[in-house]
Amino acid sequence: MRSSQFGWVFTGAFAASVICSSSAWATGYLDQSNWQAAAGTWTFDDFESWPAGTQLSTNPILSVNYDLLNDGVTYPSVQDRSNTGGPTDLPGTHVFLNDIDFSLPDRGPFSIRPLAGQVINALGAYNVGGDDTLQMRTYRADNSLIESFDSLPSFGFFGIVSAEPVYRVMIEGTAGNQYIPIDNMFASTSGIPEPTTLAFLGAACVVMLRRRAN
């Protein structure tokens, strides 16, 4: 075995031990600094650079796409907080909203996907609704659920760091009126991992769990 191969295997085994030591393939965070440390590399959009009223189908700052809202015709939109209400704890005046007309009802959850050829490894955002609890859910390529994680009520950071590649993230109100401004979105994305890498991590996990069971 070449030394580079040994290094790769060692790194893989270490990664597997981290993954296997947790009960799930993804971890939720309510602390922005802890999420950032776990995500490693990430980008960040405070939505201040977009004019108020802009609908976003794609966000090059975060390397993600946004699906149409439930009405089938509008995308989530950047809005001025003076129109959406909510806590003023964060700097700036722009938020990201699942509506376009500032009146109930809302237009459904945010559905966030990686750009073509990419996966999402971690995603975080601030709940700035003032009256909502938000749920973040991560999904595999076959749309099966990886992990679900709830924000604190009213205000605060919440995010997921996933060991499994994420192909879709949903953010939905689970308490409150479902009209849910969010802000300061963070994302970590990368190219789609090689199947051999995933297979190796999975195999290392099985070996480790077997050893633990003995």
Ligand SMILES: [Ca+2]
């Ligand atoms: Ca903002």
Ligand SMILES: [Ca+2]
């Ligand atoms: Ca509305």
Ligand SMILES: [Ca+2]
């Ligand atoms: Ca609300």
